[in-house]
Amino acid sequence: MxxxxxxxxxxxxxxxxxxxxxxxxxxxxxxxxxxxxxxxxxxxxxxxxxxxxxxxxxxxxxxxxxxxxxxxxxxxxxxxxxxxxxxxxxxxxxxxxxxxxxxxxxxxxxxxxxxxxxxxxxxxxxxxxxxxxxxxxxxxxxxxxxSTIDEGFYVDPDSNAAKWLAANRDDLRANKIERALVRRPGARWFGDWNKDVKTDIDAYMVAAAAKGQLPIITLYNMYNRDNGGQSSGGAPSPEAYRTWIESVAAGMADRPALVIVEPDSLAQLGNLPSDAARTERVGLVAYAAQTLGTLPATTVYLDGGNATWIRPAQMATLLKDASVAHARGFAVNVANFDAVDICCTYADQITAELGRLGVPGAGFVVDTSRNGNGAMNADGQHVDWCNPAGRRLGVPSSIGVAGADYLLWIKVPGDSDGSGGIGEGIPAGTFSPYLAERLIDGT
Incomplete structure (x- = not known):
């Protein structure tokens, strides 16, 4: 290699x-x-x-x-x-x-x-x-x-959508899903399902380099992940999480990647049971930022929630405490549906607040995987987070607009948010051709 x-x-x-x-x-x-x-x-x-x-x-x-x-x-x-x-x-x-x-x-x-x-x-x-x-x-x-951004983003050949396609070529939805999802570059998520994360990340980055493309990677293994919700799991202890991050860094080495660190981890702090647990969580995100931030070719973004969740000043404080100064910046709208203009306004507000806190120049990325119709339903109400109807694929991974570094497909389109909405009975993280087609058609 x-x-x-x-x-x-x-x-x-x-x-x-x-x-x-x-x-x-x-x-x-x-x-x-x-x-x-x-x-x-x-x-x-x-x-x-x-x-x-x-x-x-x-x-x-x-x-x-x-x-x-x-x-x-x-x-x-x-x-x-x-x-x-x-x-x-x-x-x-x-x-x-x-x-x-x-x-x-x-x-x-x-x-x-x-x-x-x-x-x-x-x-x-x-x-x-x-x-x-x-x-x-x-x-x-x-x-x-x-293997630089000059050659484009890497398309994950083993995404859940790609695996479904390989097993269901005769399905009437196959061509539509191939064109709209399987051929599009997006993030590969790494978490507790990776039994040897160093080897898995190394292999993924070697495959991207062989095509001269830049991989997008999401890390999702926080201790007490999702606070026991539908995406629960993660590292079994804080010590295990720090060791896991060190293995991630070893797998990445001196190779370029865009890395999104722990979606929801900071935005969900209020759901943790104690100040000690919240301090511990911020410290773990900071450890990830500091460890990955030392890599020479890795561009790191901490998760910054979404525009209707945490106020910009509060999120900026959380990001500062989580060592965003060691990263390129933060990501917004991961696994959410807000339109690009709303996301960029929110991110600009966070950036301004970070500047006032002594952390100037933070960049940001926007998850556009499912925000093509925005986050409002036909009645003008904000949609639920779990597989809502009427959503649509957004702008494929590309250079950013309106101040964003990049627009990225961070959430994997077609993967369920959990057993709810139009995905009733489909576990979180499971690919559904039904959900995928609804996103493609915007229904």
Missing amino acids: PERYGDLIVNGTFSNGTTGWWTGDPAYVAVAASGTGLEATATTDAVNLWDAGVGQDNLILSPGCRYTLSFTARASQAGTTLRVQVGLGADPWTSAIDKTVTLGNADTCFTFPFRCPLDTSTGQISFQFGQSTAVTVYLTEIRLTC
Whole structure:
């Protein structure tokens, strides 16, 4: 599996001079870095492209994984040829990608996705531009990424909807559910049903990396989860929860993921029996935020309830106490139905309150898995939380709007909220084609 994820290039903007980069024979090429890019000048003696070059060594490349190479370049002479290679840094110099572009006088961004055939920890990237006439090439924003948001969100191939589809291809609802649900990226939930969470998360992230996509992960294993409600369960003790979070972190390692931490855990504090239990719960969420927040490529969001549950000032205080400062921010509307504009207004209010509490710059995400019709019924009343009728799929996972970092399918559409509403008798977390079709049709 890959040992490096995210951006493999060191100092790709040359903000730190030429640190991390090598230069070819000084008889053929001279370089200067002002802090915003590289100026590399080939002499008239550099007759061949490979005579004048710059590059970087010791890249870790893994077979079967998707990478995206991108860089911005221009030249002092229009029509200058630039060759860029990624491959082995030693004999036989096998290439994973070998591209030649023609540069003009204006900055141009070049982007090349590729699937790597190599397995090496001594990979190399090189830029070659010798051509028998003196020329200066300007390079900046050089990136070589593996499994990043640039390649999109990962579609869980083993979602409950996908499993149902595989077993029910002849069902009249199969094509509709495949198009609307199975092909859409959403969150994979991890909890007490994962007997080896480190191995399970590692496998899930490796699968996402093999497709060059970003996984969305929801952690749902809080001690006394759901306070004994329809989604009860979770870690058997606070100590077990902390150990579980450490295993989650070990499974994620240095690989990128969007992580939603413990839906409802803070919003349900008022239902806990004592101040000691509430303090303990906040401390466990904080432990998760602090542990996962140290990972280099993980983007963490603590759950922030929904717009009709906890007042913004109160939620901001809870998030602050739960160490949201160690995370990117918070998630709203998880497993709920509020429209995007209502969610973003609520989240903006929380963000403002966090700023007043000394935690500025918090981001947020919105769960849009079931909010296509909002949360009001035909009579203008707010719907119940448990499988209400008349709801619809919302905007599929995407870059956010109205201040949100992302709009995400966090709740798994078609999975029951519990034995109630139009899902009477369907246990929480169980996929129902009936519920799925109702969400697709908005009925």
